[in-house]
Each structure stands twice: as C-alpha cells, then as structure tokens.
Amino acid sequence: MKKNVLFGTFAASMLVAGIAQAQSTLEQVMARGELVCGSNTGQAGFGAPDANGVWQGFDVGFCRALAAAIFNDPNAVSFVPLTSQTRFSALASGEVDVLARNTTWTFVRDVDLNLTFVGTNYYDGQGFMVPRELGVSSARELDGATVCIETGTTTELNLADYFRVNGMSYEPVPVDTAAEAQQQYLAGACDVYTTDVSALASSRAAFAEPDAHLILPEVVSKEPLGPVVRHGDDNWADIVQWTLFALIAAEELGITSANVEELKTGSNNPEVGRILGTDGGFGAMLGLDDDWAARAIAAVGNYGELFAATIGDQTPIGLARGLNAQWTQGGLLYAPPFR
Amino acid sequence: MSNVEAHTVAYVRDTMIAQQSPPLAESGAIRWLRSNLFSGWLNSVLTVVSLLAIFLAVKAIAPWLLNAVWNAGSLAECRAILDGATGACFAVIRDRWHQLLFGFYPPQFYWRPVLALVLLFVAIAPVLFTGLPRKMLIFSALYPFIGYHLIWGGSAWFPVSVLLGFVAGVAAYVILRNLNGLVAIFGAIMAPFAWWFLAAGPFDAAMSAAIPLGLDFVRSDRIGGFLIALIVGVTAIALSLPVGIILALGRQSDMLFLKTICVVFIEFIRGVPLITLLFSASLLLNYFLPPGTTFDLILRVIIMVTLFASAYMAEVIRGGLAALPKGQYEAADALGLDYWKAQRLIIMPQALKISIPGIVNTFIGLFKDTTLLVFIAILEPLALANAIRADTNWNGIYWELFIFIGALFFIFCFGMSRYSMYLEQKLKTDHR
Numbered sequence: 001m002k003k004n005v006l007f008g009t010f011a012a013s014m015l016v017a018g019i020a021q022a023q024s025t026l027e028q029v030m031a032r033g034e035l036v037c038g039s040n041t042g043q044a045g046f047g048a049p050d051a052n053g054v055w056q057g058f059d060v061g062f063c064r065a066l067a068a069a070i071f072n073d074p075n076a077v078s079f080v081p082l083t084s085q086t087r088f089s090a091l092a093s094g095e096v097d098v099l100a101r102n103t104t105w106t107f108v109r110d111v112d113l114n115l116t117f118v119g120t121n122y123y124d125g126q127g128f129m130v131p132r133e134l135g136v137s138s139a140r141e142l143d144g145a146t147v148c149i150e151t152g153t154t155t156e157l158n159l160a161d162y163f164r165v166n167g168m169s170y171e172p173v174p175v176d177t178a179a180e181a182q183q184q185y186l187a188g189a190c191d192v193y194t195t196d197v198s199a200l201a202s203s204r205a206a207f208a209e210p211d212a213h214l215i216l217p218e219v220v221s222k223e224p225l226g227p228v229v230r231h232g233d234d235n236w237a238d239i240v241q242w243t244l245f246a247l248i249a250a251e252e253l254g255i256t257s258a259n260v261e262e263l264k265t266g267s268n269n270p271e272v273g274r275i276l277g278t279d280g281g282f283g284a285m286l287g288l289d290d291d292w293a294a295r296a297i298a299a300v301g302n303y304g305e306l307f308a309a310t311i312g313d314q315t316p317i318g319l320a321r322g323l324n325a326q327w328t329q330g331g332l333l334y335a336p337p338f339r
Numbered sequence: 340m341s342n343v344e345a346h347t348v349a350y351v352r353d354t355m356i357a358q359q360s361p362p363l364a365e366s367g368a369i370r371w372l373r374s375n376l377f378s379g380w381l382n383s384v385l386t387v388v389s390l391l392a393i394f395l396a397v398k399a400i401a402p403w404l405l406n407a408v409w410n411a412g413s414l415a416e417c418r419a420i421l422d423g424a425t426g427a428c429f430a431v432i433r434d435r436w437h438q439l440l441f442g443f444y445p446p447q448f449y450w451r452p453v454l455a456l457v458l459l460f461v462a463i464a465p466v467l468f469t470g471l472p473r474k475m476l477i478f479s480a481l482y483p484f485i486g487y488h489l490i491w492g493g494s495a496w497f498p499v500s501v502l503l504g505f506v507a508g509v510a511a512y513v514i515l516r517n518l519n520g521l522v523a524i525f526g527a528i529m530a531p532f533a534w535w536f537l538a539a540g541p542f543d544a545a546m547s548a549a550i551p552l553g554l555d556f557v558r559s560d561r562i563g564g565f566l567i568a569l570i571v572g573v574t575a576i577a578l579s580l581p582v583g584i585i586l587a588l589g590r591q592s593d594m595l596f597l598k599t600i601c602v603v604f605i606e607f608i609r610g611v612p613l614i615t616l617l618f619s620a621s622l623l624l625n626y627f628l629p630p631g632t633t634f635d636l637i638l639r640v641i642i643m644v645t646l647f648a649s650a651y652m653a654e655v656i657r658g659g660l661a662a663l664p665k666g667q668y669e670a671a672d673a674l675g676l677d678y679w680k681a682q683r684l685i686i687m688p689q690a691l692k693i694s695i696p697g698i699v700n701t702f703i704g705l706f707k708d709t710t711l712l713v714f715i716a717i718l719e720p721l722a723l724a725n726a727i728r729a730d731t732n733w734n735g736i737y738w739e740l741f742i743f744i745g746a747l748f749f750i751f752c753f754g755m756s757r758y759s760m761y762l763e764q765k766l767k768t769d770h771r
Contacts, residue, residue: 041716042729049726051435053443053561078560081716081726086622093625179728183737206735208418316731 025229025236026287029070029097037063038087038096039079043178044202045310045317046102046122047079055079058310059100061300062121062227066098066243068299069292084153088113091230098240099228102196104154114231118241121226121303123323123332125219126158127197129204132214134191139218143168148181148190150174155195158221178203196223202317239286246275246293249335250302252326257301260294274338282338303333403427413732431736432743435727439743442563442718448492451554452566455489458482459573467758483577490562490570492554496546500539504531559637563718565747570637572706572751575644579705580698582645583652588682590657601653608650614711616643621715640712648705655701659694660686692766699759703752710748720744 029035039060040047047057060079067077082090082101091099092114103109104124105117130136139162149156151174163170173190175181182203185193193200197219204210227244229237250256253272255263264276273279277290284290300306307324311317325331363369376386406426410433411417417428432439441449462482465475484498511530515523547553562570589601608616620643621636628634663686671681691698713721724740727733 040729041722042726044729044731044734048729049443050730051438053438078558080560081718081722083714083716085714086618086716089618089622093622095622095625177725179725179737182735202731202734205731206414208735316734 025097025233026070026239033071033076035063035067035070035077035098036096037066037077037079038082038090038099038101039063040101041081041083043102043199044206045198045315045319047100049079056310058122058306059102059227061306061310062100062244062247063098065247065296065300065306066240069239069243069246069288069296072291072295074299088115091115091228094230097229097236102225103228105224105226106154109228115228116231116237117226117228118237119226119244120224120332121244122198122224124196124198124223124225125323126155126194126221126223127200127219128216129185129193129200129213130191130216132212136216137214139216139220140166140168142170142192144170145192146171146173146190148173148175148184148193150178150181150195151176153195154221154223159194162220182206198311198317198319201319202311205316205318235287239288242286243293243296245335246296246338247300247303247306248326248333249275249338250293250297251304251333252328252335255297255302256305257298260297264294271338280338409433414735415732427739428736429739429743431727431733431739435723435733436743438564438723438727439720439740439747440565442566442723443561444557444563444566445555445561448555448557451489451492451557455486456569458485458489462486467762488554490566491557491559493556494543494547494551495553496543496550497553500543500546501535503542504534504539507531507534559635560718562637564720564723565744567637567712567717567719568706568709568748569751571641571644571709571712574641575648575705576702578645579648579652579701582649583656584687586649586653587656587660590653591660605650605653608647609654613644613647613708614714616647617711617715619643636715636717640715640717644705644708647708648701651701651704652698655694655697656690658697659690659692662693663689692763695759695763695766699755703755706752706755707748720747 023031037060039055040057042048043057045057047055047059050056063077063079064074068074070076080090080096082096082099087099087101087103088109090096100121102122102124103117105120109115110117128139128142130142136142142163147159147170149159149172156172159170159172170192173184175184178195178199181193181195184190186207193203195203197215200215204213204215207213227240229240249271250260253269253275255272255275260276263272264278266278267273267276270279274282276294277283277292281290283292286292301309304326307319307321308314311319313320321329321331323332325333327334360366361370364373377383403425404427406421406424407429408417408420408426409429411420411428411430412434414428414431417426417430421428437446437449441452444452459482461475462479465471465473465479481502484502488495488498508527508531512523512527515526586601586605589597590605592598592601617640620639624634624639667685667689668681671685674681676684710719710721712719713725716722718726721744724744727740728736
C-alpha cells in the first residue's frame, strides 16, 4: 500500500493514490492491522515515550487496552504525538482513530467540532501552586498576584472567570509550554502557577525542593478528560466507550490482570461472566469476539491497576485517586451495567 | 662637484643606521590594544563595559558549566550529587543523546543513518569541491536512492524501480533525439511517468518476490531527532536550488503563461507563513486524499518545505540575474548562443556567483526552520526535548537539552557559512 502511494507521489499525482472506499473505522483499523492513537507530545505520567521509544502512561495504557481488545496485542498500536493545536484536526481528518490525550470534554468540542467524547478517564480540575514562603493558604488571598498561565487553553479562561467572580485582579505572565511555565515560576517571574492539578502535582514532583511549594486547596474548574472519537461512526464509539467502561467495571468487580484468566473459567458473579465473555456474547454485538474485555484487562490491568502503575501515589507523579475513585469509594467513576 | 657638499655640510653619514625595533608603545600587543581597543575615550569606555559584561556572563555561567554532572540516572540523582551546589545536569544528554540524534530509530540499526551521513559527505564532495574527480558525480546522482534505502530500508527493488524511471527518461531522450528535439524532450518527460504508473509497481513486486533483497524496513514514525532535521533539511536544500533557478528563469521569461504561473507561485508561497504550509501538509491534505490512504508525513513535509524554500531561492537568484549588466545577455546573443546555452555558459555562472551569500543564507534559514516541525508533532529535536522532559526521571530539566540541540545546529550552520565564504573567495574574479 505504502509503496504504491509513494510511486504515485513520485509521479506527482494524488488522484491515483487509491480509490475512495467507505469503510467503517473498525474495518479500517482491522485492514491496517494496528490502531492509530492520538497521544500527547509528552506529559509526565499520561503519555510520553520512554528511553527506548516505547510509549508509556495513563492515556497510552488506555490505547493499549483498546488495541488488545481488537487485536489481542497491546502493541498493535502506533502513537501519533499531537499538540493541543493539531489534535482535533488530526482526529477529524482520520489521521488518528482515537484521541486519548488529556482532552477536556466541553460543549463546543462535543457539539460544534463534531467529536464524540465517549467518557471520562480522568476527572481533573484547575488549581494553583504558590511558593510556601508567599504565605498564602487560599486562592482567595491571591489578589494582585502575577500568574503564569499557558496561553490558548481553557485554563486561561477559567482563571479570568475565577478572579472576576471573586472581585480580584491579577497580572498574567503568558507562557507557551509547561516546561517554560516551570522555569518562569521557579525563576520568580510569577507568584502563582496555574494549570490542571494533575499537571501541577507532576511539576512539583520535579522541583529541587518540592516541599517549598504548595498546591492551594481550591479547584476552580471542571476538567473531565477522556478519549475522543469522530462523530458518525457509532459502532466505533461503542467499542472505545465500552472498553473504557470494562476497565472501570473490572475494578469495581475485582477483576485484575492477575485473576482474569482464573475468573474466565468460572465466577459466581454473572456480570463478571458477561464482561469476560463467558456469558451473553457481548463481544459479537460490538463486532469483536467475546474475549475482548478480558484481553484488555489482561493487557493493562483494570482502571485501578493502570492508575496505580502510571500516575498513582506510588509513582513519582503521586496523584491520589480523589474524584477518580469508584463511586462506591466516594469518587465519580461509574460504569453502566454490563447487561 | 662632488666635494662641494663636503665643504658646506659639517657631517654626512655614509652608512645606514641599523634597523631598530619600534618604540614600545607602537609595537606588539600594546599597539594592538591601543589601536583596536583604546583608540579614543568612547572606544575605551566601550571596551571596559564589554569586558565587564563578558566577565559577569562568564562568572554566572562558568560554575554551572564546569560543575556539570555527567553520570546520573535522573534529575533527582543529579541534584543529590551536586548537593546544593549550582551545576548543569548533562547526564540527561548522556542518557538520551541517541534519541536526540536518531529519534526512536531502532538502536541495532544506528549504523544505517550514520553510514548514510558519511556517504552524504562523499556524495556532495564533488559538488562542493571542483578539484575532485568528476566521475564521483555518478555516485552523487545515485546517492538519493542509496540514502533512502539506508534510512528507510524495505525492499531494495523499490528505489531501484524508481531509479529505472529516470533511466527510462534518459533512454527515451537519447532514442528520440535524432528524430526531433521537441519530441525527445516530451518523451523524456513522459517515459518516467509511464514507467512509474504502469510498470514500476509490478516490476517491484515481481523482483521482490524473485530475489528478496534489502534492509529491514523502518517506519517513518520511528525516525526523529537530528536525523529528521537532516533528512528534511538536506533534501529540501538539494531540491530547492534547481527548482528555484527554474522559477527565477520563469519569472523573467517573456512567455506570459509561464511567467504568470511562476509569479503566482512565488508570491503565494512567500505570502504564507511556513507554519501554515506545514499545518496543511499534516492536516489539510488528509481531507483531500481518499480515506485510508497513508501518505507518508515526512514526504508531505519535505514537499512543503521544498516549495517554501524554492520560492525564496527564486527571488535570491532573480536578484543575481538582475545584478548582471545587460551587456552580458547581449554578448551571449551576439555569440549566437541559444537560450539554454546562454544561461548555462554565461548568465547562470555569474548570477549564481553573485547570489552565493543569499543562497547560503536561505539554506541556513531553511535548515533551522526544520525545528518548526515540532508544531506538527514530528519528533524533531525540540519535540524530543519535550518528550524527554515528560519522563519522570528528567522532568524539570531545561537548558541542558537546548544547549545540546543548539550546538548541533550550530555545527552544521557554521559549516555551511564557512563553505560559502570559501566559495566566494575561490570564485572571486574582480580585483577589488
């Protein structure tokens, strides 16, 4: 395929590059033999290539689970690093099959950009970090502060809203990337650094003296982050959505990567049987085979295992479960029933 | 007569005074200092201020550089070793240099891009230095195919079958030349296309099946780091010069249609930022291509960067053409040379010589522009710097990566600049 296209290019013709075929996303993925996952250009814990060029992280783990569900191979996925400017166009143009890249679910993106947010895999919110020596313990005391803020993000708007609502003023110090923000903040160019709390936590963990900095308790916005697919292919959206739900439900029901094989041979909980494909034939309804969820769980573990391995409190990122605990534990994770 | 002076002048020296060394204040280092650094009160003040600035800069940077840590597994380890002292953590370069150079190219195949780079120097040597045997140019012509195969691998028959298209073109020209000049040119253009469209695919498939030959295939998304900057930079540089020359000639042409096309192309490309072209290469193009088509992103980017550089190149060369006195054109006409001969023998050698600084300037700019690929998420060095920082081991590292990347770019750009000065010196025919 690739060669033919190259020949076509050498001959400077795009018209002969191939005959347009109306294929569903699943058919395209199957024909290609791998999933193409839009990923972050590099965010600690969520998605970044390691020293060997192998992508690792929380969002990356979800893509691997999806690849395992489709192909029985968590490595049958190629990651396309996307910036926040290119991510939606890349998805809309079909460059990637699914976007799993810290993307906030908002009205405009869902409705106007013709995207489908299939769920939330991480509930985040915007917070503030200040040096401890500033002597501030609440965001309400930040009147007149200089704030390092990444331009072109929803955090910029949230910041303006929060300060206006509370009748405070601030002076923005616009920065382009998280790395630059860290430099500016540490150099004292701004009193406050604001972005998503998860990113603040991973930034702070990288500081020479993490304890000299404080993340204020106020969370000023809702940032539900989750995987995104294109509008118009509901079967594909179902596959992505229920793979996510399968990981979440697996944690709730106690299915782990360690015991999934054992539970497949028999469990007295009928819902476990339906997830793992011993009962109900749910995989076939998605256009996959019945083992799909069992393979996804075996590949990366359930939601809790994935969280703990990539961003949990045992990792350098050190995030607590917080809102991302199961609904039975006081969190927001709530997978619809497998029935 | 001769002793008249002896009578009127008391003493005449009849031996030369031995040469003496100049006064201390007018020689050696002191003279140099006086004439170059302290030749007036304004210059003296400026000298002192500059020295102070240099001193302060060195004082600030030197401890950081000299106290660098080269052996550590993470930034935290670096900090533990430094134990509160200031110092750079170049351990990150030691840990990740291969990524900054090659991206995620499979480590067992690193010899392939390295060999490709060495061969690149062999290939461009005869182009750059006329003293070398002209036969080496044959290798230069073959190099694009060798380089492609070394870096991407795959079946060796693919570059061979592309190459055969050019061979077909040359063959068609030679055969048809005796028939009619215009037909020969037409045939030379059509034959390669006919080969690529009709025969190349089956030929490639058949030969690959019959004699499997070639290196392991490396996917484009594994290629990154300085390697991608070099691939895009060198290809675009090599292609933009001939395309630029053609565009410049087209713009000067009397043929209205040709001229309009060239002017519109040049002005459109120059009026649009490179980043816009890159975005359309990476995103927009996919809307126009049939779904499911994979059209290599690196190829798309090379095409866009080449188009961009060609438009600038065309204007640089047009500057050279405009600087030539009209008499040169008339002289070429008077000699009875046709258009192409006049261009080849009289106009272009002079116009290009005048344009050398501008051409090299465009080359250097183009090479550095490859860092813009970071915005379309190609893993060029700056994008890898981001990715490395996203590793929890190295999160928080900043200057060390940029210094390394900057040094790499500096070596190549400085090299180009020195070569251009050498070339100007060599081609200098005036007696200024």
